[in-house]
Amino acid sequence: MWLTLSVLFFATLLAGLAQPWISKKFKPDFREILNFAGGYLFALTVVHQIPELFHFDAGHDHSLMDETLLGGxxxxGFFVQVILEKLSGGIEHGHFHASGGHGHQDKLSPWVLLIGLGIHSILEGAMLGHGALSGHELSHGHYHGNNLLLGIMLHKLPAAFALTALLNHGKTMKNRTIVILLLFAAASPVGALMAHALGDASWVEDEHLRWISALVTGSFLHISSTIFFENTGKAHKSWKGFGAMLLGSLIAVSTEFFPF
Structure with missing residues (x-):
């Protein structure tokens, strides 16, 4: 688990720190990467997260109310993510305006951005922690941990890149930016550790952590669908974007049968 959290923390941090250099040297267009990430995240949610949520152990006495609660x-989680994006400006899915733009994010305090991003990151980190506790890595190879980690990273790294670009406004790295980036990178690992600690508490049942996973599943559905709609533009580019989405989805589905 520590290796997973270290990879997530340092990859997020490096993505943000590398933003000034990458933007200056390559001037990248992240739309196709985001399309790929959206396809991967959507397929991961549909073929793995949702079925796993509704998979109850043989000894678990569940009712229709349990299933209805999870669906609710x-x-x-879908609508909570809508609210969080009002705070973060949609940076979770790489949405930002370049320097000189007048996007919604320009009107937001950096600390408000961090609150929106941080809450979401802590919740998805808790899902990683729940997976480690529930033993799915042992019963499904290492699919749950690695595949979920990749799904989180595919939208968290562009988010770190976008956050740094927004806070720097195309200028040199500021101390405030580094502090906010460190806090953002640490949020998901902190969420995972919190879930792990709560899992050891006698008053916390596995069902409670399942509820958190359901909230994050709804959040993933919102993020992936938003990526789809925001990054499919003109007709001649739509097919390219569709191909990236389809590729991401196929890879997510294939890892269900060939875990890594």
Whole structure:
């Protein structure tokens, strides 16, 4: 688990720190990368996260109410993400305006951005922690941990890049930016450790962590669908974007059968 959290922390941090150099040297267009990430995240949610949520152990006495509650929490997670994006400006899915733009994010305090991003990151980190506790890595190879980690990173790295670009406004790295980036990179690992600690508490049941996973599943559905709609533009580019989405989805589905 520590290796997973270290990879997530340092990859996010490096993506943000590298933003000034990458933007200056390559001037990248991240739309196709985001399309790929959206396809991967959407497929991961549909073929793995949702079925796993509704998979109850043989000894678990569950009812229709349990399933309805999980469905309601998925829906709640979807709309909670809408609210969080009002705070973050949609940076979770790489949405930002270049220097000189007048996007919604320009009107937001950096600390408000961090709150929106941080809450989401802590929740998705808790899902990683829940996976480690529930033993799915042992029963499914290492699929759950690695595949979920990749899904989180595919939208968290562009988010770190976008956050740094927004805070720097195309200028040199500021101390405030580094502090906010460090806090953002640490949020998901902190969420995973919190879930792990709560899992050891006698008053916390596995069902409670399942509820958190349902909330994050709804959040993933919102992020991936938003990526789809925001990054499919003109007709001649739509097919290229569709191909990237399809490739991401196929890779996510294939890892269900060939875990890594």
């Amino acid at each position: 929490l998925i829906l709640m």
